[in-house]
Amino acid sequence: MLDRLGITATSLCALHCILLPVLLPLLSLFGLEAWASHDVEHAFLFATLALGSFALFSGFKNYHKKIYPFYLLFLGGFIYWHKHSVDESVQPLMILLGAGLLVAAHVVNLKLCNGCRSCHDDDGCATP
Template sequence: MLDRIGITATSLCALHCILLPVILPALPLLGLSFLADHTWEHVFLIITGVLGSIAMFSGFKRYHKKLYPFYLLIVGLVVYWMKHDFSEQAEPFFIIIGATLIVAAHVINLKLCNSCKRCADHTCSS
């Protein structure tokens, strides 16, 4: 379940970052100008990282004993976090790469958990 939440959260965060320049002028009119603040973005990314870490650790400990989904998550979070260190033109590429790595980590973790022996025997919960 945490992997599905992580995939959704990461996808929403990426959409937020990519669409922000388009909707930025309308945010104050809607009372949502706080969404344009980098602090909001970093808080959301930290929450995504915490949820992702819990999901990866849970899958590792309970089912598959593989660390590479966690590594993908960390690299994705670092790439996403660093996007402000580069030009505005490069930011969308960092968003797409970071979000793709984070989503891939969750998808791989989910597949590894679902392919474990206990899950194949239908003795564990999804």
């Protein structure tokens, strides 16, 4: 369930970043321009990474003992976090790449966990 929540949070974060230039004029009409700040983006990304870390650690500890989903999560977070350090024309690509890696980390974790639910001690998975 945490992986599905992480996928949803990441997707919403990416959608927010991609649609922000279109919605920015509307936000100011409703007094919600604070939602367009870098601090809000970073806070949401940090929450997404914290949730992802918890979900991946749970799968790691209880099921599969594989570390590579963490690589995907943290690489995606790193790319996403640094999207403002590149030209604006490259930012949508960084958003999609970072969000894609975050979602991929959750999908891989889900597949590893589901594959280990019925496994035995001798094939490398933890006993559920």
